[in-house]
Amino acid sequence: MKKAKMNPVCLLSGFICVAVFAALYIVPIGVNFYYSLADSSFSGQASGLNGFLSVLRNKNFLTALGNSSVVMLLTVGGGMILSGLIAFLLFQYGSRVYFSLAVLNLPLFIPSCAVTALWQFVFKTSAFCSDGTAYTALLTLFFWKYSGIGATILYIGAKSMDRSVSEAAEVDGAGNARKFLCIMLPNLIGYILVSLAGLLMYFLQLHKECYLLFGAYPCTCMYQIQHYISNNFNKLNYRNAAAGSVMITIFSVTVCLILFAVIKRRAGEKQ
């Protein structure tokens, strides 16, 4: 059998790609993981999984985990519902749709610090505001800022749908609700998952808005994992910060992988 000749240029470019990927992605994540297993960033001595165990036993971390889960459900779930509603309205009744979508996406380009002052003024947010006020302020800010992008993705999905299926269902006597539930939703599932993944990523970035509205130590219901990580970093407790961030990374990657696996499966089913 003839041995395949390796092209040196291909080999070199492959090596460069791997090296750049390692330098930009693997090394920082690896360093972060290394410090989560170390005693501290000063001694550098290995402490096994003690960092993870101490974080998991920490009352503040557990509170933060619970709060983050609640806020994630509310922001991502609420954001999806709102995005779907906007997309549906635009699809069914909208005129000058692209202009509307552009306006809806505009908040995404406005820096958070420029708008949080308005939210602070309207909701009088502070570390001592009530839970209701805190949730209202944070959720409205999230919806205002990110539901536009979700709506855009869903609208594009709806536009790309084969209209003949919908028309055939209409001939068969299906109403708007039935068409939406039985035709649109199953066909849009890929787009829904993409916007879900997008909103999830935006949720993970929500810390700066939360920090600006409520400070480094917010009211208990707004104390999230990012607060825990950031405050531990400022206290030079890098092991806990690293362990916390490794856990949040694992959680996020797992959720994203599940979402993408579902998307892939749906795409396979469609084909």
Add this chain to the structure above:
Amino acid sequence: MKHYLRALFSFAVLCVLFIFYIPAVAETVIVSSPSSIKYAVDEQYVWTVSEDGAVTWHDDNRTAYQVCRIDHVSRIAAAGGTLYCLAEDGQRQTMYVVEPHATEASGYDVPERRDIRQMEASNSMLYLLCDDGKVYLSEPFGLRLFEEIAANDFRNEDIDVISVYDGMLCAYSRKNSLVSVISLESGTLLYPSVTADDLLYVQIGRKENGVYRLIGISDPMKNAGIVEIDPSAGLVQTSDLDLPAECMGLRRNADTVYSLSADGTKLYAASLVGKTAEKNTTVTLLNTFIDLKQPESKGVADVITAFCEKHPDISLVNRSEDDIRVVANGIMSCLPGYDIITIQENFTKLPSVTMYKAGAAVKLEENEQIRQTLALCADVLSPVTAEGHLIGIPVFTNPYLWHADQETAAKIGLTVPEDGWTWDDFFDLGEKLDEYNRATGSHIPLLRDEIGQLPYFLVQYNANAVDLMAGTAAYDSKEFIDALSRWVDLYGKGLIEPFNSDDSGTALLYCFRAKSYSEYTSDEYDLILPPVLNSDTKYPVNIARTVVNANSPCQDVCVDFLAELFTPTYLRSKVFTFNNGFLLADDVARDLQNDPTGNKAVWYAVLADSAQDYYLGDLFVDQWKTLYPALLSGSMSPEAYARTCQQRAEMVLGE
């Protein structure tokens, strides 16, 4: 292919030029002028006077600032941030004194005219080399004129060139081929005169092993070049200073020597540091109050000198950074620039105890020199220790002190306890005063609290309630809630005057944060010990301290620097005692023997039983901005206040 190779070669040449040539030129020539200039140097500025009389000073970034214009300038010299210009207009000699930020120079006519060949300045005095070959001392404003310099074994005649630096006068006589170095303080020759031929200029050079070397410029007609003279050994050798072989004049400041090009149009600078030994390590002083270029006192200057002598291969640099995230990142990631850090505990969100808990603060007593000094110290250092380890060297101490107006108290018929009293005694005193105020219709407040945003009562409680090391807080005690209720009651009766109060009438008691030992132990005050909650209560104190980052690549060297800041000599220096009082047990005992007002005793008693007033995370801001105003307005009960503080403290400490 050829073109590519040519382009590559040109690029390489350009890179080499850029890397080696351009920075070299930029390093050396600091002033360039179309016509010839005169120059003078002091520790702060480099001064130049152009041919048309424009007087200019140049800062560290080589930015020029023109000050004024003086005509007919013949000689200039600078010292202590002041330029002295001698102008000669015919037979008239005028001495001008120029300050950097003045718009015009003040001048006076020199009463006795002499031909002056060279003028140098030091410590507000002028050293003049006159045409008769002698060196004279003059006072710039003419109070002392032309006093002949005399020193044992020094022949003040046939002198051709002089220089003055750091209390030393260096004089060279070409006729005798002798260089002499005289101590201006003691009036003696520091070393036997050294033989050196054909020098045009001399200057005091760098210090090596406690001995200053000399720099000389040889006559270009004979043997051009820069030479270095070891006066203790009498050796003359070629110098490696980055100056052209043919240049005019030699003047210096702490770390740089300056000279003019042969045509007088370019001013060169050559670094004096890093020549004796290559400076391959930099130690950064972050947020310290030490000005390396202009040490605030002789004590600090001696510390720097002692350190540099011990570590000639280390260069010290200053840096400041307020952003806690930047500092935290720098400390943890071993970045350069975070070696020695001064922390103002009640100003930062990164207290030194937090650093210690994270393993970031070095245990300083492990250094032998520090340990020895520590053994001599009075028991006043507990706020700068953690788990029995010394984690910081005090920079300044600000205890919270109380002052009683005994005259007013006597007038009212009340007795203010001098010590050993509790908050209950304080509140009882308040009730008696309230009765007096009601009976007489007067309004004398019990306490004017001039501490700041939070009253002393809460500052003291915060300092005692929070144990940063253990990560615990104790706000929810009944004792605190009761005291808080009585405090609010007194406030409601107008007996507590807060910070920034408009009312500036007489009060019975005052409390404030003392900024310096010297000021607050004077007889202007009648200090008393503040009340306490119980026998375990400690007095709050703010001690800014300098710590060493455990991640510093040169940790031992940094500790050596702190050791120099913790020698008995430095702890007795004016600059330290002014801010902190005495620290050594013997000194404290001696100091207390001379205490007619009893104020020093109060100062040391507070320090002996003190706790650092940490402003924990957001808890301080929470109390100041939200909780305390709500408590005073009645919208929050003392119980709710205590509960919220406890909850917030647990959130901060529980991470």
